[in-house]
Amino acid sequence: MRKIASWQSIIDKIQSKLQAWKSSCLSRAGRLTLIKAVLNSLPIYYLSLFSMPKKVTKEIIRLQRRFLWNVDKTGRVLPLVKWEIVQQPKCKCGLGVGDLVIKNTALLFKWWWRYASEENSLWRKVVQSIHNEDAAILPSSSLSKIPGTWHSIKKTLLEQKPATQLFFQHLKLSVGNGNKVRFWEDQWAGNFSLKEKFPSLFRLSTQKSAMVSAMGWFEGTLWKWSLAWKKELSQQEAELMANLIDLLSHHFPLPTQEDSITWKGKKEYSAKIPQHLLNMEMEVEVDRMVCSVWMKLVPPKVEFFMWLALLGKLNTKEMLYKKGLLSANQTSCTFCGSHLESLDHVLLHCPFSWRVWNSIADDLGQKLVSHSTFKQFYNACLSVQWRSKGLKKIWVSTLFAVSWRLWMVRNELIFQGKELNLAEVYHSIRWRVAEWTRAWKAKPPYKVDDLARNFSTIPAIMQ
Numbered sequence: 001m002r003k004i005a006s007w008q009s010i011i012d013k014i015q016s017k018l019q020a021w022k023s024s025c026l027s028r029a030g031r032l033t034l035i036k037a038v039l040n041s042l043p044i045y046y047l048s049l050f051s052m053p054k055k056v057t058k059e060i061i062r063l064q065r066r067f068l069w070n071v072d073k074t075g076r077v078l079p080l081v082k083w084e085i086v087q088q089p090k091c092k093c094g095l096g097v098g099d100l101v102i103k104n105t106a107l108l109f110k111w112w113w114r115y116a117s118e119e120n121s122l123w124r125k126v127v128q129s130i131h132n133e134d135a136a137i138l139p140s141s142s143l144s145k146i147p148g149t150w151h152s153i154k155k156t157l158l159e160q161k162p163a164t165q166l167f168f169q170h171l172k173l174s175v176g177n178g179n180k181v182r183f184w185e186d187q188w189a190g191n192f193s194l195k196e197k198f199p200s201l202f203r204l205s206t207q208k209s210a211m212v213s214a215m216g217w218f219e220g221t222l223w224k225w226s227l228a229w230k231k232e233l234s235q236q237e238a239e240l241m242a243n244l245i246d247l248l249s250h251h252f253p254l255p256t257q258e259d260s261i262t263w264k265g266k267k268e269y270s271a272k273i274p275q276h277l278l279n280m281e282m283e284v285e286v287d288r289m290v291c292s293v294w295m296k297l298v299p300p301k302v303e304f305f306m307w308l309a310l311l312g313k314l315n316t317k318e319m320l321y322k323k324g325l326l327s328a329n330q331t332s333c334t335f336c337g338s339h340l341e342s343l344d345h346v347l348l349h350c351p352f353s354w355r356v357w358n359s360i361a362d363d364l365g366q367k368l369v370s371h372s373t374f375k376q377f378y379n380a381c382l383s384v385q386w387r388s389k390g391l392k393k394i395w396v397s398t399l400f401a402v403s404w405r406l407w408m409v410r411n412e413l414i415f416q417g418k419e420l421n422l423a424e425v426y427h428s429i430r431w432r433v434a435e436w437t438r439a440w441k442a443k444p445p446y447k448v449d450d451l452a453r454n455f456s457t458i459p460a461i462m463q
């Protein structure tokens with residue numbers, strides 16, 4: 001399975017599910033849902049057994065990117081946001097697409113875990129005999145020369161990339177009678193192996209592959225260590241040995257217990273947890289405001305739009321100019337025609353947009369204060385206090401509705417040649433907010449019509 005050809009059927013399946021025609025029929029939020037669904041279902045079987053070659057990962061990501069973002073006439077993808085961000089979970093400002101390499105490693109690690117926890121299974125016995133594994137709970141850290149699935153799983157995990165390191169960190173061996181724990185190689189006396197901690201002593205040991213139980217004996221109930229060396233220890237080595245014995249005074253075999261293993265303190269391993277853990281432990285600068293958009297108050301496509309807006313990634317004329325797709329004389333605002341069409345201008349500062357904002361806020365009894373950026377304005381609006389949760393939800397939905405509608409109107413003017421109609425914009429914003437309330441768990445006790453037609457009475461009627 002190291003060959004790309006072996007993975008072709010998976011690539012083909014993903015390609016057929018993520019075809020361009022489907023992309024053009026779906027909103028970005030719809031495309032995102034499909035990307036996640038296809039990825040979560042298709043290659044799990046392969047990913048659980050085989051290490052995905054880098055080229056295959058790249059190809060799958062290429063297909064996902066093409067599906068999510070638009071493609072120009074020459075077939076070039078025009079991404080609005082870097083894929084590394086898209087992959088991250090929503091609580092880390094991403095879209096939660098997930099990282100294929102992490103998923104693959106988490107699923108492969110399950111075999112490490114199963115090897116350790118299914119001691120009497122036939123497959124483990126077969127692997128042990130073919131690959132010369134000893135009787136220890138965990139697989140050894142050496143690779144046999146015999147190729148095959150086990151060899152490649154082990155190789156991938158032993159490479160200890162950042163992703164794998166985390167899996168090993170949470171794997172804890174508890175020494176019981178010490179019959180199945182390797183003294184030098186396994187991590188049983190701390191977050192390290194004694195081989196790594198005392199390399200010079202390991203080199204001198206004549207018991208390199210011995211289990212803990214073979215490294216001493218019980219004198220009554222007291223455990224006595226008996227370490228054997230190739231030669232007499234020098235003074236420096238004797239000091240190291242004293243350190244080692246000191247360390248071992250806290251870790252020693254217990255005659256009545258079996259050696260055991262846990263993962264994050266549990267006796268079960270779930271491939272979902274490490275993915276979640278890795279996502280959580282990844283050091284990413286988190287912008288709380290960007291993460292706040294997924295409130296489930298408005299349709300996913302509107303949340304997606306706000307996510308882009310707060311990341312500053314809308315394709316405004318200013319942005320297109322910066323990307324070299326428009327010339328300097330094509331960058332004036334679609335609404336007023338007299339300013340540069342930046343994101344902050346078109347969604348907030350433009351006289352037309354500001355009129356829309358004020359008119360809708362007036363209805364809800366709010367006086368707006370402009371801010372230098374749209375993002376600051378969004379934040380200020382989110383912090384407005386309301387006397388009831390229902391009102392706050394209407395207010396936040398209105399914030400999304402106005403922003404989204406302004407952007408839609410701007411696009412309709414450019415791409416459909418429509419005319420600017422202030423009354424129609426007000427009207428459509430009110431109706432949208434009213435319609436969206438239908439999808440809430442706690443719906444307001446009013447009909448959509450009533451809410452939309454009597455928008456300005458909402459603060460009075462909703463307690």
Ligand SMILES: [Zn+2]
Pocket residue numbers: 333334335336337338339345346349350351352
């Ligand atoms: Zn303007």
